[in-house]
Amino acid sequence: xxxxxDYELREYRPGDxxxxxxxxxxxxxxxxTGLPLRTLAEWRWQFLDNPGxxxxxxxxxxxxxxxxxxxxxxxxxxxxxxxxxxQAVDSMVHPEHxxxxxxxxxxxxxxxxxxxxxxxxxxxYFGWPNAQARRVGKAxxxxxxxxxxxxxxxxxxxxxxxxxxEVVVLDRFDESVRALWERCAAHWGxxxxxxxxxxxxxxxxxxxxxxxxxxxxEGGALVGYAVARKADWPGPGLYVVADWLVPExxxxxxxxxxxxxxxxxxxxxxxxxxxxxPEWSPWFDRFxxxxxxxxxSDCTMAxxxxxxxxxxxxxxxxxxxxxxxxxxx
Amino acid sequence: MIVRDLAASExxxxxxxxxxxxxxxWRGPFxxxxxxxxxxxLAEGEGDTCLVVRRRRAxxxxxxxxxxxxxxxxxxxxxxxxxxxxxxxELDDAVLWAMATPREWEALSAGHAFELVRxxxxxxxxxxxxxxxxxxxxxxxxxxAFPPEVEExxxxxxGAPLPAAWARRDRGWMDWRFxxxxxxxxAIGLARRGAELVGCAVFRRxxxxxxxxxxxxxxxxxxxxxxxxxxxxRAFLVERARAAGAERLVTLLPETTPDWFHFQRAGxxxxxxxxxxxxxxxxxxxxxxxxxxxxxxxxxDGGLA
Numbered sequence: 001x002x003x004x005x006d007y008e009l010r011e012y013r014p015g016d017x018x019x020x021x022x023x024x025x026x027x028x029x030x031x032x033t034g035l036p037l038r039t040l041a042e043w044r045w046q047f048l049d050n051p052g053x054x055x056x057x058x059x060x061x062x063x064x065x066x067x068x069x070x071x072x073x074x075x076x077x078x079x080x081x082x083x084x085x086x087q088a089v090d091s092m093v094h095p096e097h098x099x100x101x102x103x104x105x106x107x108x109x110x111x112x113x114x115x116x117x118x119x120x121x122x123x124x125y126f127g128w129p130n131a132q133a134r135r136v137g138k139a140x141x142x143x144x145x146x147x148x149x150x151x152x153x154x155x156x157x158x159x160x161x162x163x164x165x166e167v168v169v170l171d172r173f174d175e176s177v178r179a180l181w182e183r184c185a186a187h188w189g190x191x192x193x194x195x196x197x198x199x200x201x202x203x204x205x206x207x208x209x210x211x212x213x214x215x216x217x218e219g220g221a222l223v224g225y226a227v228a229r230k231a232d233w234p235g236p237g238l239y240v241v242a243d244w245l246v247p248e249x250x251x252x253x254x255x256x257x258x259x260x261x262x263x264x265x266x267x268x269x270x271x272x273x274x275x276x277x278p279e280w281s282p283w284f285d286r287f288x289x290x291x292x293x294x295x296x297s298d299c300t301m302a303x304x305x306x307x308x309x310x311x312x313x314x315x316x317x318x319x320x321x322x323x324x325x326x327x328x329x
Numbered sequence: 330m331i332v333r334d335l336a337a338s339e340x341x342x343x344x345x346x347x348x349x350x351x352x353x354x355w356r357g358p359f360x361x362x363x364x365x366x367x368x369x370x371l372a373e374g375e376g377d378t379c380l381v382v383r384r385r386r387a388x389x390x391x392x393x394x395x396x397x398x399x400x401x402x403x404x405x406x407x408x409x410x411x412x413x414x415x416x417x418x419e420l421d422d423a424v425l426w427a428m429a430t431p432r433e434w435e436a437l438s439a440g441h442a443f444e445l446v447r448x449x450x451x452x453x454x455x456x457x458x459x460x461x462x463x464x465x466x467x468x469x470x471x472x473x474a475f476p477p478e479v480e481e482x483x484x485x486x487x488g489a490p491l492p493a494a495w496a497r498r499d500r501g502w503m504d505w506r507f508x509x510x511x512x513x514x515x516a517i518g519l520a521r522r523g524a525e526l527v528g529c530a531v532f533r534r535x536x537x538x539x540x541x542x543x544x545x546x547x548x549x550x551x552x553x554x555x556x557x558x559x560x561x562x563r564a565f566l567v568e569r570a571r572a573a574g575a576e577r578l579v580t581l582l583p584e585t586t587p588d589w590f591h592f593q594r595a596g597x598x599x600x601x602x603x604x605x606x607x608x609x610x611x612x613x614x615x616x617x618x619x620x621x622x623x624x625x626x627x628x629x630d631g632g633l634a
Binding site for chain 1: 432434444445447585589590594598599618
């Protein structure tokens, strides 16, 4: 039975990480899930190394983390300004500290402190809530499910297994990606900053997954890239494009990258290429013209806006997002 | 919560409200449906909007149920609608739903606990880009009325997961919605294999989603496992679109049905619409995600076309 006086409620401090990971594994990685335990290195990468920063509030009992509300920060360009969003992840309460008679619950208390600390800072929270998170988010976090994105999918027929000669495999992103991102972002109301810090953290330095970083250069300058890997999400054995950045006027670059994705997918035995675009983006239609079909997804997207100008309706129409902004792949 | 039947004398006033609020696309009478279910007015809390519910008999998980399509209207002054008048009763509709504009959606979600089922997409193609295919053994006739067996068609649509919820499409309702006395100039196509009714489609040229004179497939009932039926009905739609001078063929279908893919393979592409499909289930299990996966609907279900 939980009582408020037993808990220390505070922001994360160095030294909490082992207890956070231990409770995370108890809550999310039990033997019934079949998932591997999260490691400390993985947690450090996800939160401490994130160039967008961490958002973590904790409930501790006898110096052990028993509740957490946490988020990943994202640097964003919003209406031409530099701002931040954050994505709620890993909300949890240790099973022995759930329920009880005391209201508000430990979960709500930690969530309230989290909001007090970070809502003034982040223009919006966002998330890709699953069924359980949708229920919790709706009840406690004022989540507004604002969009149901669809996949754009191409089942692969036999074909070339070699990359087009104009496409290079990047070892890591360098600072030349910034100019490409600035050029693309000029068309969007909101988007996560895609510079070498974000991209290398998200893909190159990922502790568990290896991604194909495919790029097209002209005179040394990057003029388009796609990041993908073989994954068992949203179905088994798919080749999933996690990030796509090509200027809208460069259909030629897009075609090269699509051919490169197909080649890599065939090489790795992926049965289909899966990607996802905001429906307002020209790429949503252009990929269909290139033979991709629109498939339903089980994804929902939620926001909790903190500035009335950028409400759910605005985000639906103006936010460029990719699978990169999720932890699905 | 106040629930009461809409009075006949209020219908004109209701249309005026909808016109004022930009919801004039919700066409057709509220009271004269063949289901024998009166429209209802629903007011909750102290908000400045209330809901008008147009109700329809439905099948949900093999049982009889009622689906209520709602429209948001300004909460009327007492002199116009006396919300408290008449009997207050429990609203027993299994699911309330709305195809809402973003502005309407904000009020429905914030003030009436509606959840987003989907960002509504549409399938569209220029008529000349629709790829037609042979439909051996299937003939489509242009009809003026529906046969009784039309009611059996939704159960044959198929898919994975199978549709488990749909508004009933019996002969009386279909004739009321699309027959010669219905508003709009609909063309009814009945697909038969021999004497057996195997599918139907209804065409109309009308404005939709901000575009003028679209060639709309207002109704689409075809078994996903029998592609020849779909081929034959698409040929019917293309023929009617050409005859009506429509440049584009447009329809709405849930992404969960086999024909979602069959239409794409026939050359239709997917685009966003200006609508959000929202709902509120009376039972917790009939939440937005369940409806996303299990509810079969077409343009016929709502008042948009």
